[in-house]
Amino acid sequence: MSDISGTPITPVATVTRLADYRVPEFLIEKTHLTFELHEGYTDVSSRLTITRNPQSVKADRLILHGEQLELLSLAIDEQLLDDEDYQITPHNLTIRDVPEQFVLHCKTRIYPEKNTALEGLYCSSGMYCTQCEAEGFRKITYYLDRPDVMSEFETVIVAREGAFSTMLSNGNCLSDTVRDGKRIVHWHDPFKKPSYLFALVAGNLVCLEDSFTTQFGRQVLLQIYTEAKDGDKCHFAMQSLKKAMRWDEQIYGREYDLDRFMIVAVDDFNMGAMENKGLNIFNTSCVLAHPASTTDAAFQRVERVIAHEYFHNWSGNRVTCRDWFQLSLKEGLTVYRDSEFSADMNSRAVKRIEDVSLIRGVQFVEDAGPMAHPVRPDSYMEISNFYTVTIYEKGAEVVRMLANILGPE
Numbered sequence: 001m002s003d004i005s006g007t008p009i010t011p012v013a014t015v016t017r018l019a020d021y022r023v024p025e026f027l028i029e030k031t032h033l034t035f036e037l038h039e040g041y042t043d044v045s046s047r048l049t050i051t052r053n054p055q056s057v058k059a060d061r062l063i064l065h066g067e068q069l070e071l072l073s074l075a076i077d078e079q080l081l082d083d084e085d086y087q088i089t090p091h092n093l094t095i096r097d098v099p100e101q102f103v104l105h106c107k108t109r110i111y112p113e114k115n116t117a118l119e120g121l122y123c124s125s126g127m128y129c130t131q132c133e134a135e136g137f138r139k140i141t142y143y144l145d146r147p148d149v150m151s152e153f154e155t156v157i158v159a160r161e162g163a164f165s166t167m168l169s170n171g172n173c174l175s176d177t178v179r180d181g182k183r184i185v186h187w188h189d190p191f192k193k194p195s196y197l198f199a200l201v202a203g204n205l206v207c208l209e210d211s212f213t214t215q216f217g218r219q220v221l222l223q224i225y226t227e228a229k230d231g232d233k234c235h236f237a238m239q240s241l242k243k244a245m246r247w248d249e250q251i252y253g254r255e256y257d258l259d260r261f262m263i264v265a266v267d268d269f270n271m272g273a274m275e276n277k278g279l280n281i282f283n284t285s286c287v288l289a290h291p292a293s294t295t296d297a298a299f300q301r302v303e304r305v306i307a308h309e310y311f312h313n314w315s316g317n318r319v320t321c322r323d324w325f326q327l328s329l330k331e332g333l334t335v336y337r338d339s340e341f342s343a344d345m346n347s348r349a350v351k352r353i354e355d356v357s358l359i360r361g362v363q364f365v366e367d368a369g370p371m372a373h374p375v376r377p378d379s380y381m382e383i384s385n386f387y388t389v390t391i392y393e394k395g396a397e398v399v400r401m402l403a404n405i406l407g408p409e
């Protein structure tokens with residue numbers, strides 16, 4: 001492996017330190033993405049409205065994150081850039097002498113069929129799916145892929161007509177049309193979000209629909225998408241979702257904010273579940289439940305995980321983390337919230353005993369061994385390694401301690 005200057009690269013692990021945190025030098029006001037899904041490859045065109053961050057010291061170059069991307073074209077304010085205007089390394093794209101405010105057009109080609117890391121956009125069994133937390137978005141396009149850069153996203157998905165029954169992204173659906181043998185679906189998420197909450201799904205799925213009326217009388221369309229074989233096993237998840245939405249209103253006064261809330265449950269999603277804004281993606285094990293084949297414990301797990309990801313809409317998605325050192329701030333708080341929800345829905349005493357058993361049986365062991373780390377680490381080499389019982393369950397106990405001392409208010 002070598003970088004573009006021909007210097008051999010030794011894969012050395014770099015350490016990210018909290019003490020080195022700096023505000024971003026640039027902000028991305030608007031993000032417009034077009035995905036053209038082809039057999040074998042996908043072209044991603046991005047149109048980013050970028051401004052210099054007034055809170056940052058002046059920098060004359062823009063450094064974007066990006067990994068394993070094939071750059072097809074790059075333009076600033078419609079002006080195509082030459083090779084000498086930018087530099088590409090395995091992890092970054094650096095553009096020299098950028099103005100205070102500009103629109104960056106970037107076209108990259110990616111290969112979801114060959115993506116076996118299951119980060120970014122990948123295709124498995126003919127179905128396209130994303131996983132961007134924590135740093136997967138940089139495998140889709142060049143971007144400021146950090147939680148403190150929040151942008152309004154618009155996403156257009158283009159595919160051959162008839163290729164997929166379902167083409168989803170975050171937010172509300174603006175249009176769904178067919179033109180010249182292509183199906184074009186246009187999504188818009190009005191709420192600014194970090195790139196790790198971006199999601200796209202394209203596949204042949206069936207849908208269970210329901211609706212929810214919020215505390216202020218707004219109608220929200222609820223949809224759970226699955227493969228046809230699993231269509232009859234989503235009713236419990238739907239009921240759990242509605243209970244979670246009502247509970248968050250009653251206990252925290254938090255109302256759902258988009259016109260629709262979508263859950264996709266597929267075998268080919270490798271993480272447990274992911275709280276992408278308006279489009280949660282789950283492994284089927286966390287959604288499907290049927291009285292003939294599901295145990296009581298598994299029913300409770302579905303109820304808890306559905307609620308956990310839904311609750312992230314406020315603890316994580318609308319109220320965000322500044323950086324990944326604050327991971328426990330969204331996960332600990334959300335585990336505390338889902339734990340309280342489970343206690344209210346079932347037995348509070350039993351739930352408390354379960355949580356304490358988990359802490360003592362698993363987290364104490366982690367804390368006593370070489371994996372020990374604080375809920376807010378000072379440094380990391382790979383943030384993906386910090387999705388631990390310490391960050392989640394001990395983090396939740398810290399939140400519980402604060403709630404006990406300060407009171408629910």
Ligand SMILES: [Zn+2]
Pocket residue numbers: 308312330331334
């Ligand atoms: Zn979570």
